Amino acid sequence: MTAQILDGKAISADIRADLTQQVASLTAQGQRAPCLAVVLVGDDPASHVYVRNKERACEQIGIRSLPHRLDSATAETDLIELIDTLNEAEDVDGILVQLPLPAHIDADRILGRISPAKDVDGFHPSNIGRLLQRRPGLRPCTPYGVIKMLERTNTAVAGKRAVVVGASNIVGRPMAMELLLANATVTICNSKTRDLAEEVGRAEIVVAGIGKPEFVRGDWIAEGAVVIDVGINRLDDGRLVGDVEFEAAAQRASWITPVPGGVGPMTIAMLMHNTVEAYRARQV
Ligand SMILES: Nc1nc2c(c(=O)[nH]1)N[C@@H](CN(C=O)c1ccc(C(=O)N[C@@H](CCC(=O)O)C(=O)O)cc1)CN2
Numbered sequence: 001m002t003a004q005i006l007d008g009k010a011i012s013a014d015i016r017a018d019l020t021q022q023v024a025s026l027t028a029q030g031q032r033a034p035c036l037a038v039v040l041v042g043d044d045p046a047s048h049v050y051v052r053n054k055e056r057a058c059e060q061i062g063i064r065s066l067p068h069r070l071d072s073a074t075a076e077t078d079l080i081e082l083i084d085t086l087n088e089a090e091d092v093d094g095i096l097v098q099l100p101l102p103a104h105i106d107a108d109r110i111l112g113r114i115s116p117a118k119d120v121d122g123f124h125p126s127n128i129g130r131l132l133q134r135r136p137g138l139r140p141c142t143p144y145g146v147i148k149m150l151e152r153t154n155t156a157v158a159g160k161r162a163v164v165v166g167a168s169n170i171v172g173r174p175m176a177m178e179l180l181l182a183n184a185t186v187t188i189c190n191s192k193t194r195d196l197a198e199e200v201g202r203a204e205i206v207v208a209g210i211g212k213p214e215f216v217r218g219d220w221i222a223e224g225a226v227v228i229d230v231g232i233n234r235l236d237d238g239r240l241v242g243d244v245e246f247e248a249a250a251q252r253a254s255w256i257t258p259v260p261g262g263v264g265p266m267t268i269a270m271l272m273h274n275t276v277e278a279y280r281a282r283q284v
């Protein structure tokens, strides 16, 4: 089998086009536009690129973005003060704090300070708990985006054997919860998993999010599996590769996401989706 490509750029463009229409119809009715506060601390070059891309996506959709660029030496107490101000601001619907934060700042404390109603990244323990319990809430963008991509394959997730490789708080764990919500039979693999190849080989859906270039070998993949690669790794030669050995995996998979142009663009599209959702929830 040779896999069909799950084109994250195209799917995210569809989602953003739909959001553009939604926002246009809100503002045509005289309502204010949704507003996303974008907080970036420090000068990590990749973070600057991601934040710019998020602000550009806001602009295209008609979401107002409120930039807060802070010095890398910003004290944790000052950042908390800013979060509190944004939590209180009537006209701010979503708060995004770009990660990673500088080492002297406790990221968990900051993410836990954001009002769950404005937590458009879906990282607050309350939103994670809601996902775990099948209750409505803001859902972490990357796993949510993966679910949207799986919908595009027109293969039912319910009843499928899904293997998530990686158990991070922002990808692996919430991804497993999303797949469970969709009624898959889910296995979460971590760094201590014995015989990873065998686990992956049983999967009808594989989601890789471990942050190790081409760690999941193509010959581990079962014939016809759907392969979702969340990894984005920059090699010394400048090439960008995922966590899956793409060419070999594509020989066996039915669908596969490329890197770049796969899950990455979906993360930003779902952030925009969550911002509009947070706005709507705050209007009632
Ligand atoms: N507060 C958050 N911080 C971080 C998140 C997040 O979701 N919320 N995720 C990552 C960074 N990130 C968004 O913030 C992100 C990374 C990559 C992409 C993307 O589209 N990548 C492109 C390739 C880009 C390149 O050439 O380097 C792709 O995959 O096609 C989008 C979003 C950590 N921090």
Ligand SMILES: [Mg+2]
Pocket: 101, 102, 103, 104, 105, 106, 107
């Ligand atoms: Mg820290």
